[in-house]
Amino acid sequence: MFFDVQIYKGAKMNKIFYFSGSGKSKRLANFLGKEVCAEVFDLTKTSDYTADLAIIVFPVYCQNLPDPVIPFLQKLKAKKVSFVALYGQKSFGNVIEDAVKITDSDFIGGVCVPCGHSFLSEKDDFDYKSFKPFIERIKNPISAKPKHYNKSFYADFFPANRTQICVKIYKNENCINCGKCSENCPMGAMDDGKINRNCIRCLRCVSECPENALQFKINGFLKLYLTCSRKNEYKYFF
Numbered sequence: 001m002f003f004d005v006q007i008y009k010g011a012k013m014n015k016i017f018y019f020s021g022s023g024k025s026k027r028l029a030n031f032l033g034k035e036v037c038a039e040v041f042d043l044t045k046t047s048d049y050t051a052d053l054a055i056i057v058f059p060v061y062c063q064n065l066p067d068p069v070i071p072f073l074q075k076l077k078a079k080k081v082s083f084v085a086l087y088g089q090k091s092f093g094n095v096i097e098d099a100v101k102i103t104d105s106d107f108i109g110g111v112c113v114p115c116g117h118s119f120l121s122e123k124d125d126f127d128y129k130s131f132k133p134f135i136e137r138i139k140n141p142i143s144a145k146p147k148h149y150n151k152s153f154y155a156d157f158f159p160a161n162r163t164q165i166c167v168k169i170y171k172n173e174n175c176i177n178c179g180k181c182s183e184n185c186p187m188g189a190m191d192d193g194k195i196n197r198n199c200i201r202c203l204r205c206v207s208e209c210p211e212n213a214l215q216f217k218i219n220g221f222l223k224l225y226l227t228c229s230r231k232n233e234y235k236y237f238f
Contacts, residue, residue: 016032020059021204022118026042029057035135036139059086064095067160086112112234113130169214178211181193181214187199187202
């Protein structure tokens with residue numbers, strides 16, 4: 001293990017649930033699963049909503065919770081809950097408090113994690129040592145209250161439509177019509193390499209296509225916004 005983490009009382013009932021498009025949240029969830037001795041589940045594919053302690057790992061979309069995470073949290077039956085939110089070095093908005101309000105579980109803390117932005121095809125670049133305070137919190141869970149953070153004024157201004165306009169997904173000649181993109185899409189937005197209005201641009205279809213037949217392109221305005229004033233701050237909620 002990365003840290004010297006002991007198996008503590010009740011650890012076998014701790015579970016990690018993740019939502020991942022480009023794969024970053026999945027890789028981080030698997031890392032945390034090894035560190036705290038917890039099973040790891042894709043929350044878009046599981047029917048298991050119970051845990052003593054549930055750790056939810058997800059990316060921040062336009063300073064908000066991703067659509068697939070919200071119905072999962074509404075069904076979650078956990079005694080305690082913690083959140084790990086990945087943001088592309090711009091803003092994590094107020095997602096931790098937003099997530100806490102949806103669940104009936106006892107919130108014990110969370111962390112917002114800066115990482116490479118998926119739309120810029122950047123690497124994870126996680127500073128794994130920075131997770132030590134969070135892992136210690138999981139070992140010794142204590143009730144916490146999330147601090148409120150204000151979102152940008154445009155965060156809730158038709159975020160899905162803005163993303164759809166700024167990010168285009170298209171298929172190339174490598175497509176063999178295998179149907180994997182439709183099978184893996186968490187929003188049911190993919191049909192034979194073509195997307196519909198339900199697409200949230202999570203890029204799971206792009207990252208999991210076995211033939212590299214799907215690609216995406218962002219417009220100049222979004223690229224400029226994403227590359228200006230970047231942050232690299234781990235924000236803890238204890």
